[in-house]
Amino acid sequence: DGGITQSPKYLFRKEGQNVTLSCEQNLNHDAMYWYRQDPGQGLRLIYYSQIVNDFQKGDIAEGYSVSREKKESFPLTVTSAQKNPTAFYLCASSGMDRAYEKLFFGSGTQLSVL
Amino acid sequence: GNSVTQMEGPVTLSEEAFLTINCTYTATGYPSLFWYVQYPGEGLQLLLKATKADDKGSNKGFEATYRKETTSFHLEKGSVQVSDSAVYFCALSPPGSGNTGKLIFGQGTTLQVKP
Numbered sequence: 001d002g003g004i005t006q007s008p009k010y011l012f013r014k015e016g017q018n019v020t021l022s023c024e025q026n027l028n029h030d031a032m033y034w035y036r037q038d039p040g041q042g043l044r045l046i047y048y049s050q051i052v053n054d055f056q057k058g059d060i061a062e063g064y065s066v067s068r069e070k071k072e073s074f075p076l077t078v079t080s081a082q083k084n085p086t087a088f089y090l091c092a093s094s095g096m097d098r099a100y101e102k103l104f105f106g107s108g109t110q111l112s113v114l
Numbered sequence: 115g116n117s118v119t120q121m122e123g124p125v126t127l128s129e130e131a132f133l134t135i136n137c138t139y140t141a142t143g144y145p146s147l148f149w150y151v152q153y154p155g156e157g158l159q160l161l162l163k164a165t166k167a168d169d170k171g172s173n174k175g176f177e178a179t180y181r182k183e184t185t186s187f188h189l190e191k192g193s194v195q196v197s198d199s200a201v202y203f204c205a206l207s208p209p210g211s212g213n214t215g216k217l218i219f220g221q222g223t224t225l226q227v228k229p
Contacts, residue, residue: 043158
């Protein structure tokens, strides 16, 4: 079945540690996105990529980094510079034709600070 | 700027009750509008969409009409089921954002349906 796979489902970060969240898709989509979800708030865009080896900052990119070396993969690193990393992280992808009309989401990673 | 405001939750209904979840937006120009649903422990799924004024999006018994004059996109369902219990997000695609999936989301409204 085609879809988006995020791993791990739960992740814990220690102070000063960088952690990486995995996102893989087999939908042959060109564009991929990372959103952050906080309780009682909407989703906010962290980074997005429309093509391999290129990505753009979203609304809350500070403290995060990404790479897009393969079409299928868009890992997100939460660095020690992100002072409030506890949140639910959602990866999404879309085709390039009228991409805004439908995003496909993964099942998310819950990141917590120890 | 662009923003989406949804009614506060949680919304608790009995099975077969009528559902309305209010959503209003602020945007320059004419955004596309969406409702996404998030079931427990899962990612978001597109429920319905409308891309221009007066369009009605519908899916699985849910409906929403793009009202430009009131800048609203309220979600309705005539008879809810327990399986509709989820978090519902209203979202817009800002005009001028190009062919990207950069969406602006509301804060989400939790719906609980009791048997």
